[in-house]
Amino acid sequence: MVKVYKSEAGKERVLRSYNKLLLEYWPAEMQELKLATKYGITHCITAGNPANPPLMLLHGVGDNSAVMWMLNIRELAQYYYCIAVDTLGGPGKSIPNGNYTKQSFNQVDWINEIADQLRLGRFYLAGVSNGAYMAYNYTINESGRVINTVCMEGGMVSSPLKAMVRTLMMMFPEILVPTHRNLLKVARKLSSPASGLFDHHPEVGEHLVLLMKNHNQQAMFVHKLQLYDKAQAVAVRDKLYFLLGDYKLEHKREFTAILEDGGFHYTVIPDAGHGINHEQPERINRELIGFLKDHIAN
Template identity: 50%
Template sequence: MIRVFKSDQARRRVLASYDEIIASWGVEAEQRSVMTRYGITHCCIAGSPQHPPLFLLHGVGDNSAVMWALNMKELSTRYYCIAIDTLGGPGKSVPGDRYKKGEFLQTEWLDEVIRSFDYERISLAGVSNGAYMAFRYATVHPERVNKVVCIEGGIVTSPLKAMLRTMGMMFPEILFPTERSMLRIVRKLSSPSSDVWEKHEPLARHLVLLMKTHNANAMFPHELVPFEESQGQGIRDKLLFLIGEHSRITRKAFSDVLDAGRFRYERISNAGHGVNHEQPEAFQRTILQFLE
């Protein structure tokens, strides 16, 4: 079985911090485990069950607690928000024996989790790798999707290039994994004018803790399917892409693909890769208007 954290002590530290962040959301949240063929998937839920369902997907190297910490209170006023901890990510999901490269099927796993909530149609929003998962799910199961918001990602034309670009952003700091160097990585991904991590130090500390304790190999079973021009054309009207004005991850080539496919997208001013953290009000206003 794949080990998600580098040690049991690391896992305990992360999960304790995880619960502290959930407690700071400012809204009542339920934590629920969903059994799938690939392992136990953890979900954080907020909002009234009478509201329309909105499934939320975080990126690589983080989890639901920290990803939606600044957004869940507002989003849950209008939607029944279900934030999923990705299998293999540094959250509370626990991979099983079938979670391994060549056997794990990402979209089937996600469909199992979504179907466990008994909704016929749902909306999705994801950040970075979560945006890819949301986009991929919508192309495979268009009949089940109302709207999809892809934040700082969604379309991957070259998985290898995408991985190398992300890794390149972490050098040279990743070679010397001190708390200070890890925090520099977090700031490099942000807008030059952003002070979000100074204003929300517990979130910054949690991200640093994840970088130092997560076994990155635990994400290897997730295989990225390269984008083809035909993908998404049938659901174009259901899609919205959000890009940070100062993003160093989604570059011009990404918006060129969106332009070529005539996909709708918006740039969020004064934001880097962490759009929903750096500009939470603009993010929430944009996503809620689109989802209506």
């Protein structure tokens, strides 16, 4: 069985913080669901009127739903029935079982199970970082179920090792001595200083530090990556919209080259980095709602 947290005590600290974020930032009518899937218990948070169009939200590799969408969810829930999924293997409330292995786990199949249990026919998708990859990957494999998808600071993957090394380099040297102060520096280095994120919302930084200290990141290695196939992606191009932060945009040249070459629709958001939806929540909500509403793909 995959161990998601390094210790039970660390898990308890993370979940206390998780629940505090739900209480302080999420709509009062939100609900927490536990869905029994082939690969384990998948925890989802729903918000908004179930009669509204469904929007599935996917978080990043070392995040969870509570922190990922805390600054966006109140507005999004006015327009959509939001389903924020805690990724299996991530530091949230989902609990993998013995089928969650690199040999047997199928990410698309898992998302289909979630959608089936919630009786979603066609739905919208949005994700950040690794969640953007998951949203993109699901869209190219199950385009008939997806209306439109917004990918923030991620999407198609062409050189996974190079991307991982670049991210690790951004964390040096602080990650070598993982004190609270150094881990907070790591979080700050991924975001644009112009956004003032951690000054306006220090609780975001505190929760991210908790996750970095207590999450067993190897639990996410079970998720296999499907490399970019231009023909496959271009076939669903009109369903996809990519949002990138302008901070350290030069490090994203390979990704923007793919977007340009394939004719994909994308926008660069000023004063935003990898934590794009935290750093510019109002702008991201406008972009997301505008695209999903105005670009209805068949």
